[in-house]
Amino acid sequence: MLKTLANAWKIPDLRKKILFTALILLIFRIGSAIPVPFVNAGADGIFNDAQMSGTFMEYLNMMTGNAFSYGTIFAMSITPYINSSIIIQLLTVAIPALERLAKDGEEGRKKIATITRYVTVVLGIMQSTAYYFYLRGNGFLLEDAAGKPFTGFAAVFQALVIILCFTAGTALIMWLGEQINDKGIGNGISLILFAGIVARVPTIIATLFSPDGGYFSFGGAYSVLSIAVALCLILMIAYIVWMDNSERRIPVQYAKRVVGRKMYGGQSTHIPIKVNMSGVMPVIFASSILSLPPTINLFVGAKAGEGWYDHFFKYFQSSSWVYAILYFVLIIFFAYFYASIQYNPIEMANNIRKNSGAIPGIRPGKPTSDYIQRVLSRITLLGALLLSVVALFPILFQLITTACKVPMQVSLGGTSIIILVGVALETVKQLESQMMMRHYKGFLD
Numbered sequence: 001m002l003k004t005l006a007n008a009w010k011i012p013d014l015r016k017k018i019l020f021t022a023l024i025l026l027i028f029r030i031g032s033a034i035p036v037p038f039v040n041a042g043a044d045g046i047f048n049d050a051q052m053s054g055t056f057m058e059y060l061n062m063m064t065g066n067a068f069s070y071g072t073i074f075a076m077s078i079t080p081y082i083n084s085s086i087i088i089q090l091l092t093v094a095i096p097a098l099e100r101l102a103k104d105g106e107e108g109r110k111k112i113a114t115i116t117r118y119v120t121v122v123l124g125i126m127q128s129t130a131y132y133f134y135l136r137g138n139g140f141l142l143e144d145a146a147g148k149p150f151t152g153f154a155a156v157f158q159a160l161v162i163i164l165c166f167t168a169g170t171a172l173i174m175w176l177g178e179q180i181n182d183k184g185i186g187n188g189i190s191l192i193l194f195a196g197i198v199a200r201v202p203t204i205i206a207t208l209f210s211p212d213g214g215y216f217s218f219g220g221a222y223s224v225l226s227i228a229v230a231l232c233l234i235l236m237i238a239y240i241v242w243m244d245n246s247e248r249r250i251p252v253q254y255a256k257r258v259v260g261r262k263m264y265g266g267q268s269t270h271i272p273i274k275v276n277m278s279g280v281m282p283v284i285f286a287s288s289i290l291s292l293p294p295t296i297n298l299f300v301g302a303k304a305g306e307g308w309y310d311h312f313f314k315y316f317q318s319s320s321w322v323y324a325i326l327y328f329v330l331i332i333f334f335a336y337f338y339a340s341i342q343y344n345p346i347e348m349a350n351n352i353r354k355n356s357g358a359i360p361g362i363r364p365g366k367p368t369s370d371y372i373q374r375v376l377s378r379i380t381l382l383g384a385l386l387l388s389v390v391a392l393f394p395i396l397f398q399l400i401t402t403a404c405k406v407p408m409q410v411s412l413g414g415t416s417i418i419i420l421v422g423v424a425l426e427t428v429k430q431l432e433s434q435m436m437m438r439h440y441k442g443f444l445d
Helices: 002-009 012-032 056-062 080-096 096-102 104-138 152-183 188-198 201-210 223-245 281-290 292-300 308-312 321-342 345-354 366-403 414-438
Strands: 245-255 257-259 263-264 268-276
Touching: 002 414, 012 152, 012 321, 012 414, 056 188, 080 096, 080 104, 080 152, 080 281, 080 321, 096 104, 104 152, 104 188, 104 308, 152 414, 188 321, 188 345, 188 414, 223 366, 223 414, 268 292, 281 292, 281 321, 281 414, 292 366, 321 366, 345 366
Parallel strands: none
Antiparallel strands: 245 268, 257 263
């Protein structure tokens, strides 16, 4: 990876793209540190770790690099755009008009992108409004000279400024991501998520090596366990790299055909199907759904001893075995759901037949589509199980350490590691492909 970056830096065009991408990420981090007017988060932030544990706020805070907890301009981060993209992608399958736009080439994709932007702004307004009411209800807004909340026109103006600032931050991040796609290297949205997660690494390292009871401090009580955790992280990264590069290849044989005076076909190739074809999306979907009950509990304020409310919300805490089981089931479900959107076995079989190809030992037509469907089903199950190992390991680790009465201040984030490793591999692959294009000598040499 470092060698690829060094070689890319030597090429002027790629160097400009790398510097442009770095500049955009720097702007994102600067915006993540600028507080919104009228918000008084304080030095410790709006949420503490105990409040955010298992809630949607923890997910947002992870994606924004602690910007959500401090009420900054980019507190909403890129999550409204991700949710908008998912909604439009799902509606494309259900609504014929959107499906026609998706198949209408470049113009159709531009119209879908425009619709996605409008939906992003709407979701950003809704999310910003909910965040404003939480800030107002818990006393995190600036007050008047008498120490009381603003009323009348001042309160309306305060609300509009806060909501519009959060929404404008969402729109600006969306634009920054698109600029990376056009003029930079890598996927803009993925790199912004990458930057938000990486921004929390110094805080974690400072906690680990803190002289006041840090796990890696001299004489730390749980230094051996901390070393084991570090080894688990290294092994998990290697496991994700192996899983991301694994693929199932369906062999395809193309028949020879004569077009004019030239002969085409006659070669053997394959259809590559990645084992982890859906990436981190099933984990994000599953964690988002399971975070809704704890988030409702955070807003409602149910406390221990309040009857069935207390027992119901306990099942959705990350320290519950019920949570782990539901998490596993939802990952499997969304892996199949996302694979069904990405791959259409009937369309794949028709494309193979149109190009005079066939899978060895399988008849063209319905037998080919059935064979591809069986392969996809098995690969999807295998990929979901492999993905569940990464997602569930931190939860199981926490349950085991809790049962053994071992306090751990630093938790393992399976979703974060998957995003970090996946984005890094994807960016390096794009750099390699760009370098390969620029080193191609052509036909005249």
